[in-house]
Amino acid sequence: MSQAADSGLIHTFFNADIVRQTSPMVMEAVGQTIAIGVLVIVAGILLGTALATWRFHTQSRVLRALIVGYVDVLRAMPPLVILILVYFALPYVNISIGSVLATFLCLSVILSAFIEECVWSGIMTLPKGQMEAARSTGMSWWQSMRHVILPQALRLSLPQITNRCIAAIKNTALGSVIGFAEILGSAQAASSDYANPTPLTLCAILYIGLIYPLVLASRYLEHRAGIR
Amino acid sequence: MQKKIILEAVDIRKDYGDLRVLNGVDIRVREGELVSIIGPSGSGKSSLLRCCNLLERPTAGQIIFDGEDITRDTVNINRVRQNMGMVFQQFNLYPHLNVLANVSLALRCVGKLGKAEANAVAMEALTQVDMAHKRDAFPGQLSGGQQQRVGIARAVALNPKIILFDEPTSALDPELVSSVLAVMKSLRERGMTMLVVTHEMGFARDLSDRVIFMDGGVVAANDTPDVIFSSQGNERMRSFLSRFLNER
Numbered sequence: 001m002s003q004a005a006d007s008g009l010i011h012t013f014f015n016a017d018i019v020r021q022t023s024p025m026v027m028e029a030v031g032q033t034i035a036i037g038v039l040v041i042v043a044g045i046l047l048g049t050a051l052a053t054w055r056f057h058t059q060s061r062v063l064r065a066l067i068v069g070y071v072d073v074l075r076a077m078p079p080l081v082i083l084i085l086v087y088f089a090l091p092y093v094n095i096s097i098g099s100v101l102a103t104f105l106c107l108s109v110i111l112s113a114f115i116e117e118c119v120w121s122g123i124m125t126l127p128k129g130q131m132e133a134a135r136s137t138g139m140s141w142w143q144s145m146r147h148v149i150l151p152q153a154l155r156l157s158l159p160q161i162t163n164r165c166i167a168a169i170k171n172t173a174l175g176s177v178i179g180f181a182e183i184l185g186s187a188q189a190a191s192s193d194y195a196n197p198t199p200l201t202l203c204a205i206l207y208i209g210l211i212y213p214l215v216l217a218s219r220y221l222e223h224r225a226g227i228r
Numbered sequence: 229m230q231k232k233i234i235l236e237a238v239d240i241r242k243d244y245g246d247l248r249v250l251n252g253v254d255i256r257v258r259e260g261e262l263v264s265i266i267g268p269s270g271s272g273k274s275s276l277l278r279c280c281n282l283l284e285r286p287t288a289g290q291i292i293f294d295g296e297d298i299t300r301d302t303v304n305i306n307r308v309r310q311n312m313g314m315v316f317q318q319f320n321l322y323p324h325l326n327v328l329a330n331v332s333l334a335l336r337c338v339g340k341l342g343k344a345e346a347n348a349v350a351m352e353a354l355t356q357v358d359m360a361h362k363r364d365a366f367p368g369q370l371s372g373g374q375q376q377r378v379g380i381a382r383a384v385a386l387n388p389k390i391i392l393f394d395e396p397t398s399a400l401d402p403e404l405v406s407s408v409l410a411v412m413k414s415l416r417e418r419g420m421t422m423l424v425v426t427h428e429m430g431f432a433r434d435l436s437d438r439v440i441f442m443d444g445g446v447v448a449a450n451d452t453p454d455v456i457f458s459s460q461g462n463e464r465m466r467s468f469l470s471r472f473l474n475e476r
């Protein structure tokens with residue numbers, strides 16, 4: 001009896017046949033998801049760091065308020081809402097973008113808001129003397145930022161940055177709503193095609209494979225920073 | 229014949245909002261001189277020093293450095309600061325960089341030296357402060373005295389015309405003070421021009437060419453250490469000095 005249940009479980013969730021048949025489709029999605037995930041992380045970190053730097057640099061209260069507003073709004077809105085708005089509303093102003101580009105843009109912008117906040121708090125944590133010491137040696141504001149302030153601010157906020165990057169990768173799944181063939185969407189399609197949830201199991205394993213390297217990389221960087 | 233004036237503050241005023249912390253300060257430092265600034269807490273010593281390299285903008289007055297009025301808007305302050313080192317009470321080393329990189333960073337960014345060349349200059353400076361053996365250590369692994377000597381090397385490496393010191397030994401445990409003072413003494417013997425805010429009265433008395441006593445945002449006395457420490461000065465200065473002299 002229990003043997004029958006076991007084989008039923010395996011047949012349903014770990015069906016080798018179905019893995020064989022659906023994996024080409026799902027693996028194609030893995031490629032797309034990795035490509036978009038990497039691009040989102042790169043764009044989000046660059047944009048977020050640039051925004052935090054700008055907020056630190058500017059003397060204009062208006063500009064500072066605009067950056068804070070951007071960050072707060074994007075952090076408050078559910079990513080799915082942003083995605084749907086961008087994808088379905090932009091055509092009305094005669095801008096139409098594909099689902100891949102829409103996913104990339106939305107996730108990058110959302111990630112940039114979170115990264116801005118992480119980097120900003122890192123900058124605020126640093127003693128004022130760091131910038132002063134760098135400036136006192138004749139380094140320009142930008143040079144001081146690049147070589148003294150930002151490396152420390154990024155290091156301080158590395159754990160939060162990693163968390164946000166993981167969230168961004170998981171959010172690629174939202175792309176399926178607007179027809180971007182990423183991992184979860186493809187797995188879902190495959191599992192309904194074959195009336196079997198095995199592709200979803202495969203999908204879970206793939207996400208772990210995707211995200212775990214990120215966790216390891218961040219742990220390695222933290223460890224290296226910790227030695228100092 | 230008197231040596232040429234390297235740094236001159238002319239009628240410096242500094243306000244923080246409604247609070248006037250410098251009220252018409254004039255000082256002069258000549259080539260090769262060591263000038264000490266002493267005075268009670270809050271008298272504006274740090275503010276004056278920070279006005280000299282424009283970490284703070286003076287509200288009024290001029291800073292003349294090497295014959296040039298650096299308070300004019302057209303002056304490139306980064307170029308000026310390469311020739312005007314500063315050493316901080318809290319050391320302010322870069323914790324993410326090792327000792328060598330702390331000293332060579334500005335040489336590479338500002339002096340536009342290549343890596344090898346910058347490292348060579350940095351090692352020379354580290355040797356002067358007796359820290360060459362710690363080139364690969366990170367600031368967090370050093371004692372306060374060692375950190376401050378690296379801080380001095382960072383300023384020395386740029387080969388400035390003057391170095392400003394803001395209470396370089398005040399954050400140190402007493403037993404570490406002497407190593408830093410020894411380095412400053414050796415710098416003086418090499419002819420480095422120095423402007424030093426300090427609470428080390430022994431240092432001010434024995435090594436200064438002149439001592440400036442600041443009180444309430446003005447220069448209350450400016451004379452040779454002999455005169456300043458012979459208690460001929462005004463009442464405020466005598467009471468300030470007596471506290472230190474009685475400690476001995």
Ligand SMILES: Nc1ncnc2c1ncn2[C@@H]1O[C@H](COP(=O)(O)OP(=O)(O)OP(=O)(O)O)[C@@H](O)[C@H]1O
Nearest residue numbers: 244247249267268269270271272273274275276395
């Ligand atoms: N950034 C600032 N904003 C407002 N007030 C300041 C600022 N920096 C200094 N002050 C005030 O200016 C006055 C002079 O400060 P300053 O640091 O120059 O004194 P100091 O002589 O160096 O004292 P200490 O011996 O304690 O270091 C103090 O009353 C201080 O509170």
Ligand SMILES: [Mg+2]
Nearest residue numbers: 273274275395
């Ligand atoms: Mg001070």
